[in-house]
Amino acid sequence: MKNILVTGGAGFIGANFVHYMLSRHDDYRIIVYDKLTYAGNLDNLLPVQDDPRYAFVRGDICDRMMVEQTLRDHNIDTIVNFAAESHVDRSIMDPDAFIQTSVYGTYTLLESAKNLGLERYHQISTDEVYGHIPAGYSSKETDKVDPRSPYAASKASADLLVNAYHITYGLPVTITRGSNNIGPYQYPEKAVPLFATNAIDNLPLPVYGDGRQMREYQYVVDHCEAIDLVLQRGTVGEIYNIGTGVEVENLTMIEILLDSLNRPRSLIRHVADRPGHDRRYSLDIAKITALGWEPDHSPAEAINKTADWYRDNEWWWRKIKNGDFRQYYEAQYGDRLRAAAPQE
Ligand code: NAD
Ligand code: TYD
Numbered sequence: 001m002k003n004i005l006v007t008g009g010a011g012f013i014g015a016n017f018v019h020y021m022l023s024r025h026d027d028y029r030i031i032v033y034d035k036l037t038y039a040g041n042l043d044n045l046l047p048v049q050d051d052p053r054y055a056f057v058r059g060d061i062c063d064r065m066m067v068e069q070t071l072r073d074h075n076i077d078t079i080v081n082f083a084a085e086s087h088v089d090r091s092i093m094d095p096d097a098f099i100q101t102s103v104y105g106t107y108t109l110l111e112s113a114k115n116l117g118l119e120r121y122h123q124i125s126t127d128e129v130y131g132h133i134p135a136g137y138s139s140k141e142t143d144k145v146d147p148r149s150p151y152a153a154s155k156a157s158a159d160l161l162v163n164a165y166h167i168t169y170g171l172p173v174t175i176t177r178g179s180n181n182i183g184p185y186q187y188p189e190k191a192v193p194l195f196a197t198n199a200i201d202n203l204p205l206p207v208y209g210d211g212r213q214m215r216e217y218q219y220v221v222d223h224c225e226a227i228d229l230v231l232q233r234g235t236v237g238e239i240y241n242i243g244t245g246v247e248v249e250n251l252t253m254i255e256i257l258l259d260s261l262n263r264p265r266s267l268i269r270h271v272a273d274r275p276g277h278d279r280r281y282s283l284d285i286a287k288i289t290a291l292g293w294e295p296d297h298s299p300a301e302a303i304n305k306t307a308d309w310y311r312d313n314e315w316w317w318r319k320i321k322n323g324d325f326r327q328y329y330e331a332q333y334g335d336r337l338r339a340a341a342p343q344e
Contacts, residue, residue: 003028003074003075004076005071005078005079005080007081008124009030010034010036010042010056011034011040011044011187012190013124013178013223014034016183016220016221017080017082017224018048022054028053029054029055030048030053031054031057031076032054032056032057033057033067034058034059034083038187039187041187041320043316061105062105063108077119077120078119079109081122081123081124084158085097085098086151087151087189088149089274090189092149095154099157101154102154109121113171114171120174123173125158125175126155126179127178127241129145130145130177131278132148132280133280138245138284141239148278149276166236172236173236174235174240176226176230176240176242177240179215179241179244180215182303182306183219183221183306183309184313186220188317191253192257192303193306194206196310197310199257200261200311204337205267207251208272211251211268214282216244216247217253218299218302219296219301219302219305219306222302226240226242240291241285241287245283245284247281247282256304257303257307260307271337271339
């Protein structure tokens, strides 16, 4: 493995993965292939833009001709597919692009990988494919998928296609299912960067429902390290969960964040809940730890480090929040926040 196509590499996790791989593997070439949707941002790749081992191609993963041309032009042997529409709330507003990119786009990449005989196709998936997990249980890779949002359903569909290409055509695939990532370059629609940047500006934090939903917040670089390990040592045809094994209530995450940024709890606003909101995700990570990986950051360390990054990098997020994001924010939160009373 030497020439890797990182689809969706201008997004949050993809860009962190590019930084990670170039810092760890001197002999790798990384080609980012990205459509640059609202979530794709070349600022995320500024630290590597002059690296001769890196190149950027703007393209849609649904465009088979362009995908195959790029694979040939760069002599690609491995695809790591991060490209997706990734935000649950947007998938509730309008699922169309989610289905297009994750279902048809993944199919296109698989067909191209098969036709060109690539060494590996790796799919970046999510713990959300397992659906809501009752207390006391953690999802294993062998569990059936049970997605409940259009986003999660689009990701589960992609996983099923990847698995089908392995079984039917013998395509050498691997899948990783990560829990909630946090860290540098996360678009401020997701909970942690939204809350961090709102808190910095002393704006209310819109907490869905009672805020007692549970997520496994993991530091993005830990996730990237585990993906690299699966590329090196994972068994073809297998799925690997990647998380912390530690679940955190949203309100606890918010308290850590507010303390870190020195902001008061009175910024918390309980607003109308997300429809179909999954209450709890929890991953059994025995399989990836058996490969020799464990997270370097506890959830609290990850939240504190993320808060520091947003405090120190206003240049990155302020232009996003001052752009089209404003219309999204009003559509998603305007009525919710106007209806919510300030917390006592
Ligand atoms: P993101 O929204 O920040 O980035 C997605 C990237 O994909 C963007 O650069 C966008 O321009 C690109 N893209 C979208 N549609 C495309 C298309 N049709 N063709 C080419 N590029 C396209 O997402 P993220 O948070 O970095 O997530 C990356 C991947 O990891 C996704 O597959 C997501 O489902 C998965 N994942 C995310 C998390 C998380 O906590 N963020 C957790 C587990 C898994
Ligand atoms: P999010 O970052 O959207 O990730 P996901 O829903 O994919 O896990 O949300 C994380 C948690 O925070 C989730 O339980 C929903 C909640 N949340 C809020 O309470 N308010 C918000 O404004 C957002 C975006 C999320």
